[in-house]
Amino acid sequence: MNVSTKTKRIFLSSPHMGGTEMKHVQNAFSENYIAPLGTNVDRFEGKLRQYLSISGALTTASGTAALHLGLRMLGVANDDLVLCQSFTFVATVNPILYQWAHPVFIDSERDTWNMDPDQLERAIKACLDGTLHEFSGLGFFKNRPPQLPKAIVPVHLYGMPAKMDRIMDIADRYGIPVLEDAAEALGSEVRGRKCGTFGEMGIFSFNGNKIITTSGGGALVSGDPRHIENGLFLSSQARDPEIHYEHSMLGYNYRFSNVLAGIGIGQMEMLDRFIAKRRNNFFRYRRELEDLPGIFFPMEPEGYFSNRWLTTLVFDANWYPTLRIPDLVAYFSEHNIECRPLWKPIHLQPLYRDYPYFGDGFGEFLFGHGICLPSGSNLSREDIALVILLLRDFLAKHKA
Numbered sequence: 091m092n093v094s095t096k097t098k099r100i101f102l103s104s105p106h107m108g109g110t111e112m113k114h115v116q117n118a119f120s121e122n123y124i125a126p127l128g129t130n131v132d133r134f135e136g137k138l139r140q141y142l143s144i145s146g147a148l149t150t151a152s153g154t155a156a157l158h159l160g161l162r163m164l165g166v167a168n169d170d171l172v173l174c175q176s177f178t179f180v181a182t183v184n185p186i187l188y189q190w191a192h193p194v195f196i197d198s199e200r201d202t203w204n205m206d207p208d209q210l211e212r213a214i215k216a217c218l219d220g221t222l223h224e225f226s227g228l229g230f231f232k233n234r235p236p237q238l239p240k241a242i243v244p245v246h247l248y249g250m251p252a253k254m255d256r257i258m259d260i261a262d263r264y265g266i267p268v269l270e271d272a273a274e275a276l277g278s279e280v281r282g283r284k285c286g287t288f289g290e291m292g293i294f295s296f297n298g299n300k301i302i303t304t305s306g307g308g309a310l311v312s313g314d315p316r317h318i319e320n321g322l323f324l325s326s327q328a329r330d331p332e333i334h335y336e337h338s339m340l341g342y343n344y345r346f347s348n349v350l351a352g353i354g355i356g357q358m359e360m361l362d363r364f365i366a367k368r369r370n371n372f373f374r375y376r377r378e379l380e381d382l383p384g385i386f387f388p389m390e391p392e393g394y395f396s397n398r399w400l401t402t403l404v405f406d407a408n409w410y411p412t413l414r415i416p417d418l419v420a421y422f423s424e425h426n427i428e429c430r431p432l433w434k435p436i437h438l439q440p441l442y443r444d445y446p447y448f449g450d451g452f453g454e455f456l457f458g459h460g461i462c463l464p465s466g467s468n469l470s471r472e473d474i475a476l477v478i479l480l481l482r483d484f485l486a487k488h489k490a
């Protein structure tokens with residue numbers, strides 16, 4: 091293969107339309123429901139409920155908006171503590187600051203790369219025994235009275251389910267509600283139960299790069315109808331039931347477009363095929379790279395099912411002493427291929443570096459040693475073959 095003649099860009103995860111989306115969008119136009127409500131919104135929410143086997147789903151303007159609503163409904167407010175996964179995308183954490191609360195960062199464990207239950211329990215104990223300041227650079231955590239955290243926010247990063255059995259067990263023992271960030275994990279499961287349905291509430295994202303997309307959008311799901319009802323109220327400017335505009339609470343404009351919901355309906359029809367394709371991408375990468383020494387793919391623990399939203403892998407520095415992740419990303423980019431370093435842990439971000447952190451540096455290790463490979467459901471066999479060829483070529487140059 092002559093790689094230098096390659097012109098079409100290969101994306102990390104690009105939108106993949108199934109074909110019926112325009113028909114549902116057209117319906118919105120026919121009904122003139124170009125609004126943040128309508129039959130497409132109702133149908134899309136119905137499809138989500140059915141797919142997830144959960145009684146309540148509320149679509150929102152974004153996954154971030156759904157997280158913000160979720161925290162607000164759990165009563166997270168000024169000066170509260172929220173335990174959240176550090177190895178994630180910043181959107182998991184920003185809503186904690188929107189509520190003027192404080193994130194307490196929990197590192198990831200080795201199997202799933204998600205919230206480490208042992209570190210979670212350590213953090214809860216520190217919040218309760220007044221030693222939280224020992225884990226933070228911020229002076230104002232000193233002399234803080236013992237305080238029960240208001241919420242736990244685990245993430246199913248890259249589609250891999252977190253250790254929900256243990257996280258729920260700890261959460262129940264201490265009486266702390268769980269808000270699951272399943273933005274990347276639509277269709278992932280633990281023992282047949284869908285990610286996003288374990289906690290008090292869960293959220294999804296339909297942003298442009300997610301496993302299904304509506305160009306932008308999200309959903310809040312819950313088995314508790316009060317959360318869905320309150321979420322609807324808060325997301326439509328908290329308008330009180332009067333003929334005129336009457337407001338006694340602070341609300342938001344977080345509702346989802348009926349036009350975009352049409353895309354969502356069409357995408358839901360494709361979801362199972364998209365998952366099968368992304369899992370196939372993963373199996374193909376692994377099969378054709380596993381003969382190489384010093385590379386590691388995260389595997390599903392027994393009973394776990396990942397949608398394999400993105401195929402990720404890490405490199406052992408002993409085998410590839412001169413390999414630098416930014417160089418690898420640049421090398422792919424020169425060949426018109428988009429790949430990305432693993433997400434930078436949020437406790438290392440300048441915005442968040444002074445908040446408490448419980449961990450042993452595993453998230454930081456992942457950031458320094460791993461990448462996400464092109465993983466879209468619309469990649470061709472040739473696309474994947476090219477990525478594999480180039481990766482093998484790069485690794486050969488950096489082998490010890």
Ligand SMILES: *Cc1c(COP(=O)(O)O)cnc(C)c1O
Pocket residue numbers: 152153154155178179181182245247271273274294295296297306307308
């Ligand atoms: C995409 C994403 C979000 C935010 O979703 P938006 O719809 O982009 O607001 C939150 N958390 C994680 C882990 C994500 O990947």
